Every structure is written in structure tokens, then in C-alpha cells.
Amino acid sequence: xxxxxxxxxxxxxxxxxxxxxxLGVKGAEIKKPEQLDTVASLIIPGGESTTxxxxxxxxxxxxxxxxxxxxxxxxxxxxxGLIFLANRAxxxxxxxxxxxxxxxxMVHRNFxxxxxxxxxxxxSVPELASKEGGPELCRGVFIRAPAILEVGPExxxxxxxxxxxxxxxxxxxxxxxxxDNSGSEKKVIVAVRQGNLLATAFHPExxxxxxxxxxxxxxxTETEGxxxxxxxxxxxxxxxxxxxxxxxxxx
Ligand code: GLN
Numbered sequence: 001x002x003x004x005x006x007x008x009x010x011x012x013x014x015x016x017x018x019x020x021x022x023l024g025v026k027g028a029e030i031k032k033p034e035q036l037d038t039v040a041s042l043i044i045p046g047g048e049s050t051t052x053x054x055x056x057x058x059x060x061x062x063x064x065x066x067x068x069x070x071x072x073x074x075x076x077x078x079x080x081g082l083i084f085l086a087n088r089a090x091x092x093x094x095x096x097x098x099x100x101x102x103x104x105x106m107v108h109r110n111f112x113x114x115x116x117x118x119x120x121x122x123x124s125v126p127e128l129a130s131k132e133g134g135p136e137l138c139r140g141v142f143i144r145a146p147a148i149l150e151v152g153p154e155x156x157x158x159x160x161x162x163x164x165x166x167x168x169x170x171x172x173x174x175x176x177x178x179x180d181n182s183g184s185e186k187k188v189i190v191a192v193r194q195g196n197l198l199a200t201a202f203h204p205e206x207x208x209x210x211x212x213x214x215x216x217x218x219x220x221t222e223t224e225g226x227x228x229x230x231x232x233x234x235x236x237x238x239x240x241x242x243x244x245x246x247x248x249x250x251x
Contacts, residue, residue, distance in 0.1 A: 012046050077199045078204065086199075112145045
């Protein structure tokens with residue numbers, strides 16, 4: 001049985017598969033609902049969530065994706081994938097788009113603005129560092145990125161990012177939850193975990209830091225029944241820490 005599936009309808013699925021390969025794990029491209037039966041966990045990549053949702057609908061993927069989440073199998077959404085997993089989204093195109101849901105949060109689809117407002121930054125990631133070793137910072141590549149504005153009680157925040165309060169309000173006029181003027185800086189949430197669900201607003205697959213992928217592989221092996229297959233591929237998750245882990249490799 002393949003271990004990790006990567007939803008391969010649109011977006012940066014090849015980059016995720018390349019990182020998995022560097023960790024010694026074969027990522028299986030998932031393009032049809034029945035292929036989900038062949039994997040223990042799933043990565044939903046970044047891309048363009050409206051386009052990805054249209055393709056997912058065309059291929060009748062939504063019921064199978066929801067079932068996969070409900071079964072408690074690990075799912076990691078990056079960027080557009082995070083939007084897919086959110087229970088609630090704002091900043092969507094008129095009419096909205098279908099979501100897989102499961103992650104108790106409200107996501108703003110293009111919180112940081114348009115494509116030209118894309119940026120890179122250092123993020124503090126103590127939980128990731130405690131599980132995977134390495135520095136307490138990781139490189140965050142934000143490409144027309146979403147942000148999480150609210151989370152439910154079950155959701156563990158793994159990284160947040162400070163945004164000046166007026167930028168927040170000005171760049172997102174009229175959006176509920178952004179009207180608070182208190183203080184000069186507010187934080188938005190950019191990485192979370194809720195049980196079997198992991199979500200990042202940025203793109204770890206575009207950097208040389210493999211820790212988010214190894215963290216997700218650990219979630220996969222911790223899930224009942226998956227433990228034997230991952231060991232078989234020979235990945236030693238702890239030996240993959242590199243000295244220079246913050247350099248973007250694909251940009
Ligand atoms: N904001 C984009 C969307 O709505 C996601 C961008 C990304 O995945 N890099 O789809």
C-alpha cells in the first residue's frame with residue numbers, strides 16, 4: 001500500500017512528491033476518488049483553491065475526501081489545501097466554492113493580498129522544533145496566501161504571524177473579525193493541527209527544510225495500521241536534518 005497520497009489535480013503536488021522522495025517515501029498522485037483507498041494519508045497542495053475545487057467537483061472527489069477526513073486519516077493542507085480543509089472561509093469568489101471541511105477554523109482566502117504581495121519570512125515554530133529537532137525558526141514562503149482568523153478549542157496553533165493592525169483592516173475592508181483596533185499589531189494564525197489534520201498557510205515544499213514533511217509522516221505512522229509500511233521505505237526521519245535548511249529550493 002502506498003503510504004502518502006498527494007492530491008494531484010492542480011498546484012504544487014510535484015514539489016511535495018519531490019520532498020517525500022528526499023525523505024525516502026513514495027508519494028502517490030491522487031486524481032480519482034477510488035485512489036484514496038490506496039493511501040494512509042493525504043497532502044492537499046497549494047495552488048488556486050477555486051480551480052482545484054472545480055476540478056475536484058468534476059472528478060467527484062469531494063465525498064471521498066470528506067470520508068477520508070472523517071475516517072481519521074491524516075490530511076495536510078498547504079495554502080489552497082488549508083482553504084479546502086477549513087470549515088469556514090471568507091474572501092471567496094461570489095458563490096463561494098465547495099470545501100472539504102473538518103478543520104474548525106475560519107480562513108481568509110487571500111488574507112495577505114494579491115500575487116504581488118507574496119513574501120517570505122521567518123516563523124517561530126517551537127512545536128515543530130521540539131518534535132523534529134533543528135532551529136526554532138522555519139522559512140515561510142507565502143504566495144497569495146490565506147490566513148486563519150479564528151480557531152475552535154480543539155485546534156492547536158503551531159505558528160502565527162504578526163500583522164500591523166491598520167494593514168489588517170485596510171487590506172481587508174469590511175471583513176468580519178478584522179475590525180478590532182486594539183494594539184498596533186495583531187497576529188494571524190498560519191499553521192495549525194487538529195487531531196489528524198495539519199494545515200499551513202505557507203509552502204514548506206518550496207524550501208529545503210523537510211521538517212514539516214517529516215512531522216506529517218510521523219502523524220501518518222502514528223495512525224493505526226500505517227506503522228509497518230513507512231519503516232519499510234527506509235526513511236530515517238531524524239537523519240534528514242540538513243545544516244542549511246532555510247534556503248528556498250524551487251524559487
Ligand atoms: N489564496 C489562494 C487561493 O485562494 C491560495 C494560494 C496558494 O495556494 N498559494 O486559492
